[in-house]
Amino acid sequence: MVLVVEKYGGTSVGSVERINAVAERVAASHQKGERLVVVLSAMSGETNRLIALANEIDPQASSREMDVLVSTGEQVTIALLAMALQKRGIEARSYTGGQVQILTDSVHSKARILDIDAARVRKDLEQGRVVVVAGFQGVDKDGNITTLGRGGSDTTAVAMAAALQAEECRIFTDVDGVYTTDPRIVPEARRLDRITVEEMLELASQGAKVLQTRSVEFAGKYRVPLRVLSSFEDGPGTLITHEVSDMEQPLISGIAYNRDEAKLTIRGVPDQPGVASQIFGPLSDAHLNIDMIIQNVAQDGTTDLTFTVNRGEYPQAKKLLVEIAGQLNAREVVGDDTLAKIAIVGVGMRSHSGVAAKMFSTLAAEGINIELISTSEIKISIGVNDKYLELAVRALHKAFDLQEKATEERLEGAKDD
Amino acid sequence: MVLVVEKYGGTSVGSVERINAVAERVAASHQKGERLVVVLSAMSGETNRLIALANEIDPQASSREMDVLVSTGEQVTIALLAMALQKRGIEARSYTGGQVQILTDSVHSKARILDIDAARVRKDLEQGRVVVVAGFQGVDKDGNITTLGRGGSDTTAVAMAAALQAEECRIFTDVDGVYTTDPRIVPEARRLDRITVEEMLELASQGAKVLQTRSVEFAGKYRVPLRVLSSFEDGPGTLITHEVSDMEQPLISGIAYNRDEAKLTIRGVPDQPGVASQIFGPLSDAHLNIDMIIQNVAQDGTTDLTFTVNRGEYPQAKKLLVEIAGQLNAREVVGDDTLAKIAIVGVGMRSHSGVAAKMFSTLAAEGINIELISTSEIKISIGVNDKYLELAVRALHKAFDLQEKATEERLEGAKDD
Numbered sequence: 100m101v102l103v104v105e106k107y108g109g110t111s112v113g114s115v116e117r118i119n120a121v122a123e124r125v126a127a128s129h130q131k132g133e134r135l136v137v138v139l140s141a142m143s144g145e146t147n148r149l150i151a152l153a154n155e156i157d158p159q160a161s162s163r164e165m166d167v168l169v170s171t172g173e174q175v176t177i178a179l180l181a182m183a184l185q186k187r188g189i190e191a192r193s194y195t196g197g198q199v200q201i202l203t204d205s206v207h208s209k210a211r212i213l214d215i216d217a218a219r220v221r222k223d224l225e226q227g228r229v230v231v232v233a234g235f236q237g238v239d240k241d242g243n244i245t246t247l248g249r250g251g252s253d254t255t256a257v258a259m260a261a262a263l264q265a266e267e268c269r270i271f272t273d274v275d276g277v278y279t280t281d282p283r284i285v286p287e288a289r290r291l292d293r294i295t296v297e298e299m300l301e302l303a304s305q306g307a308k309v310l311q312t313r314s315v316e317f318a319g320k321y322r323v324p325l326r327v328l329s330s331f332e333d334g335p336g337t338l339i340t341h342e343v344s345d346m347e348q349p350l351i352s353g354i355a356y357n358r359d360e361a362k363l364t365i366r367g368v369p370d371q372p373g374v375a376s377q378i379f380g381p382l383s384d385a386h387l388n389i390d391m392i393i394q395n396v397a398q399d400g401t402t403d404l405t406f407t408v409n410r411g412e413y414p415q416a417k418k419l420l421v422e423i424a425g426q427l428n429a430r431e432v433v434g435d436d437t438l439a440k441i442a443i444v445g446v447g448m449r450s451h452s453g454v455a456a457k458m459f460s461t462l463a464a465e466g467i468n469i470e471l472i473s474t475s476e477i478k479i480s481i482g483v484n485d486k487y488l489e490l491a492v493r494a495l496h497k498a499f500d501l502q503e504k505a506t507e508e509r510l511e512g513a514k515d516d
Numbered sequence: 517m518v519l520v521v522e523k524y525g526g527t528s529v530g531s532v533e534r535i536n537a538v539a540e541r542v543a544a545s546h547q548k549g550e551r552l553v554v555v556l557s558a559m560s561g562e563t564n565r566l567i568a569l570a571n572e573i574d575p576q577a578s579s580r581e582m583d584v585l586v587s588t589g590e591q592v593t594i595a596l597l598a599m600a601l602q603k604r605g606i607e608a609r610s611y612t613g614g615q616v617q618i619l620t621d622s623v624h625s626k627a628r629i630l631d632i633d634a635a636r637v638r639k640d641l642e643q644g645r646v647v648v649v650a651g652f653q654g655v656d657k658d659g660n661i662t663t664l665g666r667g668g669s670d671t672t673a674v675a676m677a678a679a680l681q682a683e684e685c686r687i688f689t690d691v692d693g694v695y696t697t698d699p700r701i702v703p704e705a706r707r708l709d710r711i712t713v714e715e716m717l718e719l720a721s722q723g724a725k726v727l728q729t730r731s732v733e734f735a736g737k738y739r740v741p742l743r744v745l746s747s748f749e750d751g752p753g754t755l756i757t758h759e760v761s762d763m764e765q766p767l768i769s770g771i772a773y774n775r776d777e778a779k780l781t782i783r784g785v786p787d788q789p790g791v792a793s794q795i796f797g798p799l800s801d802a803h804l805n806i807d808m809i810i811q812n813v814a815q816d817g818t819t820d821l822t823f824t825v826n827r828g829e830y831p832q833a834k835k836l837l838v839e840i841a842g843q844l845n846a847r848e849v850v851g852d853d854t855l856a857k858i859a860i861v862g863v864g865m866r867s868h869s870g871v872a873a874k875m876f877s878t879l880a881a882e883g884i885n886i887e888l889i890s891t892s893e894i895k896i897s898i899g900v901n902d903k904y905l906e907l908a909v910r911a912l913h914k915a916f917d918l919q920e921k922a923t924e925e926r927l928e929g930a931k932d933d
Contacts, residue, residue: 115572149592153599155532160599167610168595171588175566178585182570182577193584197614198659219659242615242636 102134102224104268106234106256109143111271111330112176121330122183124271125229129189134224136263138234138256139180141172162207166236166246170196173233173252181231191229194220196236196244201255203237203245210237210245212254215262224263232259253314261321268323270310271330276337277302277309279501280354284489287502293338294352296325301444301478302355315339350454351445351499354492358485360390360438361413362471363420364405367430370397378404378423387416391440391473391480401430405471407482410436438470439485443495444478455479461498467491519551519641521685523651523673526560528688528747529593538747539600541688542646546606551641553680555651555673556597558589579624583653583663587613590650590669598648608646611637613653613661618672620654620662627654627662629671632679641680649676670731678738685740687727688747693754694719694726696918697771701909704919710755711769713742718861718895719772732756767871768862768916771909775902777807777855778830779888780837781822784847787814795821795840804833808857808890808897818847822888824899827853855887856902858909860916861895872896878915884908 105128107121121137128135149169153160177193184191199220203210220230234252237245247254253270260268276290277299294302296319303312309327318325318339328336368374375394382389388409395403408416413436424432448454458479462469467490471482483491496502522542529535538554545552566586570577594610601608616637620627637647651669654662664671670687677685693707694716711719713736720729726744735742735756745753785791792811799806805826812820825833830853841849865871875896879886884907888899900908913919 115569118573152532152592152596156535156596156599157603159603161602164595164598164602164610167598167612168592171591174588174591175569175585178581179569179573181581181584182573185578185581186574186576193581195584195661198661244612244615 100132100134102136102263102265103128104136104138104256104260104263104265105271106138106252106269107140107271107330108252108273109140109146110273112139112141112180113143115179118176118179119183121271122180122187124330125180125184126187126189129229136220136224136230136232136259136265137180138232138252138259139173139176140234140252141169142176145172145175163243166207166244170233170236170244170246173235177231177233184229184231189229190227191231192223193231193233195233196255197238197242199232199237199259201237201258203239203247205239205241205243205245207243207245209248210239212237212247212258215258217259217262220259220263250311250313253311254317257314257317257321257323257325260323261317265323267326268318269326269328269336270314271328272309273329273331274309274327275329275332275334276327277339278353280492280496281356284356284492285496285502288496289501290334291337291352292335293340295446296339296341297477298352298444298446299339301442301475302353310339350447350451351443351501352447353444354495354499354501355442355444356488356492357440358488359410360407360440360482360485361410361416361434361436362405362407362438362482363413363416363432363434364403365420365424365427365429365432366403367401368404368424368427369429370400370402374427375404377427378420379406381419381423382416385415385419387412387419391471391482393471393473407438407440407471410438435470437485438482439488439491440480440482441488441491441495442478442480443499446477448479449476457498458495461494462491465490465494467494517549517551519553519680519682520545521553521555521673521677521680521682522688523555523669523686524557524688524747525669525690526557526563527690529556529558529597530560532596535593535596536600538688539597539604541747542597542601543604543606546646553637553641553647553649553676553682554597555649555669555676556590556593557651557669558586559593562589562592580660583624583661587650587653587661587663590652594648594650601646601648606646607644608648609640610648610650612650613672614655614659616649616654616676618654618675620656620664622656622658622660622662624660624662626665627656629654629664629675632675634676634679637676637680667728667730670728671734674731674734674738674740674742677740678734682740684743685735686743686745686753687731688745689726690746690748691726691744692746692749692751693744694756695770697909697913698773701773701906702913702919705913706919707751708754708769709752710757712863713756713758714894715769715861715863716756718859718892719770727756767864767868768860768918769864770861771912771916771918772859772861773905773909774857775905776827777824777857777899777902778827778833778851778853779822779824779855779899780830780834780849780851781820782837782841782844782846782849783820784818785821785841785844786846787817787819791844792821794844795837796823798836798840799833802832802836804829804836808888808899810888810890824855824857824888827855852887854902855899856905856908857897857899858905858912859895859897860912863894865896866893874915875912878911879908882907882911884911 181191181193202214234255278288282288325339390407392406467487473480598608598610619631651672695705699705742756807824809823884904
């Protein structure tokens with residue numbers, strides 16, 4: 100008998116009507132003979148309502164008590180879904196994170212899962228029950244309630260799937276899968292039937308926010324097959340997997356972008372050991388997130404360093420960098436806060452050297468100037484002026500042939516799942 | 517160092533403003549050097565909101581899942597109060613019923629407390645922390661969340677006080693104590709400084725709903741001194757105690773009443789063994805609450821039986837009694853649904869035979885006909901037509917001299933506490 104973990108997010112359980120719809124979906128899987136563990140988030144808006152209550156009392160409320168407070172959100176939804184399943188004649192039982200139990204460290208509000216004692220869940224499953232588990236929460240070794248941080252329900256689902264050695268972990272969300280790129284920019288964007296964990300991580304880090312990065316990492320580490328699919332419509336979704344079949348693997352899988360970027364360049368920095376840490380140390384201390392870093396080849400004993408920051412942090416980063424430049428006797432600091440980042444991602448590019456060349460020539464043909472380039476084994480990121488963003492993404496999507504396949508191929512893809 | 521359990525009900529924690537007010541009150545007790553355990557109900561309205569959600573899904577939802585659902589109400593308030601205390605510089609920790617832990621049987625929605633493992637709470641108290649405990653909830657031996665039923669937070673507080681051998685259990689509510697009778701009927705009604713557990717139980721069973729009967733029984737059983745006081749204004753409240761000082765004890769302590777009563781009489785019942793159970797068995801099976809039962813002296817081999825029921829259950833009870841009368845060949849069934857019940861309660865009446873006589877003569881002087889009489893060691897209950905209710909209560913209150921004492925006496929009473 101197949102064991103599956105299904106996870107439904109906040110909008111999927113946002114109302115009694117939606118909870119009933121989830122119950123129908125779970126009931127259908129149950130009737131197919133699947134053993135099911137269902138992980139739920141709080142009803143959408145509920146966590147924010149609770150946080151607002153806490154803020155009224157103390158905006159600096161202790162994270163231990165915040166966890167006691169916000170963990171009630173999922174507890175409400177698990178009870179309601181268990182009721183909705185029971186109403187449909189399905190035996191169901193709800194469990195909080197503490198009951199399962201999901202053991203975490205004691206870092207309140209961003210705890211990490213250490214262990215899951217799934218014996219109780221297994222016993223219920225053996226008796227034909229559907230087990231409904233509160234996502235996002237656990238307990239530490241002293242029995243204190245902890246939460247995993249925003250989006251932690253995905254992580255709970257993957258961890259439950261790992262602990263139970265489930266065949267699959269299905270993440271139901273408000274999109275029907277992972278796309279080659281954002282369909283709002285490229286209407287021809289295609290849902291991917293499969294994507295590798297590595298690719299998914301690269302796409303997620305570039306702003307494709309279908310899944311929490313942490314849950315994908317977890318799935319990768321414990322080799323849990325992860326499927327993203329829509330809770331609003333039927334469909335196979337996208338399978339995030341470990342097995343790479345080179346035969347089928349396309350050159351690149353998707354294009355991610357991030358619009359709100361900025362770049363800063365410090366010029367005429369002494370080209371000597373320790374300089375990089377003198378620059379990036381203070382930036383890190385100020386909790387500024389640095390992304391792409393490019394160092395030019397040194398000339399005359401000095402070099403230039405360029406990096407990108409989130410646009411919202413640009414003024415602060417620039418001010419700090421000017422101070423650092425003074426200390427290092429650097430020549431100047433220049434910046435630009437109209438940057439957009441575009442990344443093409445694909446495990447297929449490992450074995451194809453022509454990907455970068457094709458990317459650059461495609462953009463050149465559109466007259467788009469590339470301001471930064473950074474590459475990794477399965478990703479090429481570039482920075483361009485943000486006014487070119489849509490044009491660039493569309494051109495690349497077409498150049499790499501990512502658009503919707505012919506009907507026959509799509510049907511075959513669907514049959515796979 | 518004095519250890520005290522304080523309990524605040526739903527209206528006392530009904531808003532952030534009210535929770536802050538409770539924090540001020542708790543902080544004051546803490547500053548006086550008391551070690552404090554605070555037991556809380558859900559914010560008023562919250563439990564009903566949750567029940568309404570469940571009803572939308574399934575009005576017959578399982579009680580196990582109802583308990584998972586509604587127990588979130590107290591979990592929210594304990595976190596918020598802990599935050600409010602921490603904001604005031606007081607170390608505080610919240611615990612759910614399961615965390616404390618409060619072990620109950622597995623009768624969901626009306627579980628009974630079996631044991632409390634207060635080791636964790638004691639450790640916190642020793643470290644100077646205020647411990648905030650969710651009322652109304654516990655866990656069974658398998659770790660399932662249970663609730664104690666409506667008003668169960670009072671019981672949690674008393675049970676915590678018993679487990680910790682607290683000096684006192686203070687129940688903060690929206691009235692400032694137990695009164696000689698309902699001040700809405702008798703403006704001269706006086707707050708009692710003390711009352712015995714037995715008296716409190718008799719008053720509570722007669723509709724004086726200051727405390728849940730169960731928590732008073734619990735306090736009696738474990739000899740926990742219980743004090744009822746207002747969370748809205750300062751004052752000594754009423755101490756519910758075990759020590760009876762005959763010297764001070766007044767003849768009667770209070771007058772309770774219940775307006776919504778009805779009586780039913782079955783006439784000409786064969787006066788033989790087993791008849792009472794043939795009458796009351798079916799009534800009990802139909803979950804009808806029978807209160808006073810009076811059997812007349814038999815004449816000619818038959819007797820009459822009269823009993824009272826809640827007015828809302830009168831039609832159903834009458835219909836059933838007519839059927840029973842047919843089976844027993846009883847003469848007739850008569851009823852009256854305009855009954856009110858009045859009870860005078862006092863441990864002092866044990867040693868004074870004249871109480872009943874005084875009660876009856878007082879009512880006679882007002883021209884009030886007594887329709888039923890039932891007595892116990894510390895209580896005399898009567899039934900009268902409900903139109904006489906206020907007149908009867910006022911007359912009895914005056915006859916037994918229960919009105920506000922002179923100022924000196926009151927001050928002395930207050931000093932006691």
